[in-house]
Amino acid sequence: MATPELLDRAEALCSRRGAQLTALRRQVLALVLAADQPVGAYVLLDRLKAQRAGAAPPTVYRALDFLLDQGLIHKVERLNAFVGCTDALDHPADCHCEAEHDHPHQFLICKQCGATLEISDHAVAHALEKAAARAGFTLARATVEIEGVCGKCSAPAQPIGQQ
Numbered sequence: 001m002a003t004p005e006l007l008d009r010a011e012a013l014c015s016r017r018g019a020q021l022t023a024l025r026r027q028v029l030a031l032v033l034a035a036d037q038p039v040g041a042y043v044l045l046d047r048l049k050a051q052r053a054g055a056a057p058p059t060v061y062r063a064l065d066f067l068l069d070q071g072l073i074h075k076v077e078r079l080n081a082f083v084g085c086t087d088a089l090d091h092p093a094d095c096h097c098e099a100e101h102d103h104p105h106q107f108l109i110c111k112q113c114g115a116t117l118e119i120s121d122h123a124v125a126h127a128l129e130k131a132a133a134r135a136g137f138t139l140a141r142a143t144v145e146i147e148g149v150c151g152k153c154s155a156p157a158q159p160i161g162q163q
Contacts, residue, residue: 003033006084010072013088019070027051028063029084032073037114038081076107076116078145083107087120105143110150117150 007026014021021029031047032039041060048055064082067073071088075081087103104125108117124144132139 003030006033010070010088013072014070017070019066021070024052024059025063025066028060029067029072032067032082033084035083038076038079038083038116040079040081044082071103074105074107074118074143076109076145077143078109078147079114079116083116083118085118087118107143107145108150109145109147110153111147112149112153115150115152 007021007030010029011021011026027048028044031044035043041057041064044064045055045057045060048060052059064073064075067082068075072085073082074085076083085105087105103120104122106119106121106124108119110116125142128142128144129139
């Protein structure tokens with residue numbers, strides 16, 4: 001899906017929540033969505049400076065905080081980087097079903113190429129809730145980051161001519 005459509009969906013979602021996706025926040029979200037891997041705040045700042053010469057770290061961090069609060073992006077803690085939230089943005093702009101604002105999510109991170117895939121497995125979330133409850137702990141939020149090797153990196157190399 002084209003980034004403009006995703007940005008329109010994000011804007012509609014924010015509007016329904018009484019929040020405003022300002023031009024700056026929209027630009028930062030567009031940069032996150034355009035990245036092919038999780039992207040760090042200072043990389044975002046460098047890219048934003050190409051569009052806004054006066055951009056500074058607080059500018060980016062405030063925008064990222066807003067996008068995180070709205071559930072439009074996630075932070076991959078292990079990488080200290082950000083990715084767009086596929087669940088929040090998969091709903092059409094005119095959809096009023098209100099995607100889960102803080103849905104369970106897990107990240108599969110390839111230790112070879114850095115590819116990161118967001119999954120939302122409710123069974124994993126329930127298992128964590130049960131384990132926490134057994135320990136007398138009430139789980140408020142959990143992000144699971146799983147490091148391994150993606151299918152592309154683990155596929156055997158094809159000899160030349162057989163590709």
